[in-house]
Amino acid sequence: MPTTSIHGTPDYAELDALGLDPSEVVYFSSNINPYGPPPSVVEAVQAEISRSFLARYPDSRSQRLRERIGAYHGLPPGAVLVGNGTADLIWLLAHAYGNNRNAAILSPTFSEYADGVIMAGGHPVYFPLPGWQRIYDPSASRRRVGAAGGFGNRFAPAGTTVEQTRKALEAAAPWLVFICNPNNPTGEYLTPGELRYLWEGAPDALWIVDEAYAEFTEDPWSAAQWVLSATNGRPARGPGWIVLRSMTKDFSLGGLRLGYLLAAPSTIERLQDVQPPWSVNGVAQLAGLVALDELTWREETTARLREETRALQAGLRACGYAPLPTSVSYFLLPVGNAQAMRDRLVAERMFVRDCTSFGLPDHIRIASRPPEENARLLEVMAEFARLPGGGF
Numbered sequence: 001m002p003t004t005s006i007h008g009t010p011d012y013a014e015l016d017a018l019g020l021d022p023s024e025v026v027y028f029s030s031n032i033n034p035y036g037p038p039p040s041v042v043e044a045v046q047a048e049i050s051r052s053f054l055a056r057y058p059d060s061r062s063q064r065l066r067e068r069i070g071a072y073h074g075l076p077p078g079a080v081l082v083g084n085g086t087a088d089l090i091w092l093l094a095h096a097y098g099n100n101r102n103a104a105i106l107s108p109t110f111s112e113y114a115d116g117v118i119m120a121g122g123h124p125v126y127f128p129l130p131g132w133q134r135i136y137d138p139s140a141s142r143r144r145v146g147a148a149g150g151f152g153n154r155f156a157p158a159g160t161t162v163e164q165t166r167k168a169l170e171a172a173a174p175w176l177v178f179i180c181n182p183n184n185p186t187g188e189y190l191t192p193g194e195l196r197y198l199w200e201g202a203p204d205a206l207w208i209v210d211e212a213y214a215e216f217t218e219d220p221w222s223a224a225q226w227v228l229s230a231t232n233g234r235p236a237r238g239p240g241w242i243v244l245r246s247m248t249k250d251f252s253l254g255g256l257r258l259g260y261l262l263a264a265p266s267t268i269e270r271l272q273d274v275q276p277p278w279s280v281n282g283v284a285q286l287a288g289l290v291a292l293d294e295l296t297w298r299e300e301t302t303a304r305l306r307e308e309t310r311a312l313q314a315g316l317r318a319c320g321y322a323p324l325p326t327s328v329s330y331f332l333l334p335v336g337n338a339q340a341m342r343d344r345l346v347a348e349r350m351f352v353r354d355c356t357s358f359g360l361p362d363h364i365r366i367a368s369r370p371p372e373e374n375a376r377l378l379e380v381m382a383e384f385a386r387l388p389g390g391g392f
Contacts, residue, residue, distance in 0.1 A: 020349065028377060029351040031184070031213070031330040031367035035301040036252025038294040041287050048286055058282035061272070065280075065288045069260055072292060073224045078265035081272065082288070084279050086212050086246045086259035091116040093242065093261075096274055097176055097206060098122030104174035104202065106165065108132060108155040108186065108358040110210065113178040122176075126153055127168050131188060133158030134359075155359045157324070162194050166201035177202055180210040182217055185358055185365040187326030189217055192225075206239035212246035212259070216302050216328040224262045240264055250298050251291040256284040305329040309368040315378040319385045323366075330367040338364050341384075348380050 062082035070077045083089040094103075094116030103117045107126045114124040128134045135154045169177065179198075182189040190198070199207060207223075214220040224243045243262040248254050258280065263271075306329060313323040313331060324332040335341040338361055342354040353365035368374060 018346070024349055026350045026369060026373050026376070028345075028366045028369060028373075029353040030254070031328075031365070032249045032254055033216075033252040033298075033301055033305070034367075034369050034373075035304070036250075037287070038251065038291060038297045040294060041251065041253075041290045044290040045283055045287055049283075053282065056282065058278055058280065058285055060277045060279075062280050062285050062288075065285050066260075068289060068292050073222065073262060075224065075228065075262060076265070078268060079227060079262055080260055081263070081268050081275070082258070082260045082280050082285075083275070084259070084281075084284075085248050085257035086210065086244045086261075087112050088257070088279065089244055089259055089261050090208075090210075091119070092271060092275055093208060094120040094122065096271055097239075101175040102172070103176035103178060104169055104172060104205070106177070106179045106183075107134070107153075108355075108360055109178070109180045110184050111357055113180075113208075113210075117176070125172060125174060127165060127172070128155065128158070128160045129183060129186070129188065130160055130162045130165050130190075130194070131157065132186070133160055153359050154361065162190075162197055166198050169198065169201035169205075172202075174202055174205050177205045177207045178210070179207070180212070181223075182211075182213045182328050184210075184213060185330065185332055185353065185355055185360070185363075186324070187328050187331050189327035192221055192223075195223065204239075206242065208242045208244065210244040212244065212249050213328050213330075214245070215250040215298060216305065218303075218306060218327070227262050228264060240267075242267065247288055247291060250302065251287075251294070253284070253287055253291070256281070256287055258284045258288050302329070305368050308371060308374060311371075312366070312368050312374045312378065315374070316381060319378070319382045321381065321385070330365055332360065332363045332365055334362055335364050336362055338362060344384065345377075345380065350377060350380065 063077065065082055066077040066080040069082070070080045081089070083092065090112045098117040098120040100121055102123050102125050103113070105113050105124050105126055106129045109129070117124045126134060132155050135156055181195065195209070209223045211222055214222060222243060223241055226241045227243060241263070245260050245262070247258040247260070309326065309329050309331065316323050316333065321333055332355065338354040338356050341364055342352055345352055355361070355363040355365050
């Protein structure tokens with residue numbers, strides 16, 4: 001069965017068809033740190049590359065990197081598993097735990113959760129995130145909107161409460177729960193209290209919390225605090241918690257792919273048994289080690305991005321658009337027809353994320369870029385808004 005996932009990363013076949021070089025296009029569709037990688041990472045990789053380095057097999061368990069990541073989170077190395085990006089780890093988790101099981105997916109969200117579960121023989125069940133509602137749309141199934149929304153599903157902003165989502169989880173009693181926090185593509189960020197409250201609706205499930213974008217928020221926190229310890233003074237029930245983190249996003253290592261997960265050592269051992277050997281190449285491991293010395297750089301650049309996001313949203317509002325609130329450096333923008341807006345911007349050599357595959361065919365997702373690039377996007381969007389019928 002083919003996957004339905006669509007991503008905001010460059011589609012090189014599309015660029016070739018348009019006669020464009022990747023360097024000619026501005027990617028508002030790709031929500032990684034546009035100021036990276038840190039210079040020290042590039043310098044370290046350049047200094048280390050040699051014939052012998054490239055010929056040598058990497059550490060198949062990424063032990064040094066696991067030690068550094070564990071120390072960062074206050075966990076032992078045995079609670080860390082490194083992978084070829086978080087998508088690689090999502091599929092690993094789905095195949096380890098998803099076969100013939102129901103997996104609750106709080107949506108609209110990243111499509112790889114559902115795709116991984118489906119490919120592993122499991123059954124994704126979609127629940128609206130607080131603040132959203134699920135709408136059945138028969139025409140959506142014919143358009144093959146993608147696994148993120150589920151065939152035939154659409155989503156829209158609504159007044160769904162944390163309590164309603166919890167009750168829905170309680171009634172469904174899923175074996176797995178996937179939640180992205182902060183969420184992609186909507187940008188909401190649940191507090192520790194809200195996430196704990198949801199967990200109490202399905203405490204016997206294995207909770208997989210994707211925190212790929214946590215470090216883009218103003219006040220990041222991590223469910224890693226619950227991986228090995230009691231939850232708010234009470235012992236965790238069921239399989240517990242798995243936390244996903246991406247170094248691809250905040251350190252801008254998209255060309256290398258690097259992510260990790262945090263879990264109980266017994267869970268890590270099980271996953272190591274099914275993880276392909278040498279999943280993480282030597283260059284990525286080196287880059288990860290050096291990046292962990294650049295936490296100040298990350299804090300400064302993500303703070304800058306939040307400021308630029310606020311300015312970009314204000315500029316769009318001045319043009320007549322209505323960007324949705326966000327806690328990170330990307331946000332949703334209602335435009336009426338997402339595919340049409342994306343195509344119009346492609347003609348201007350700017351890519352945004354058509355959110356149809358999320359079950360949001362009337363929204364695009366925009367990730368902030370440096371000021372001069374944001375200014376160009378605002379200029380074009382203002383021109384669209386002045387056209388007959390507007391650009392939204």
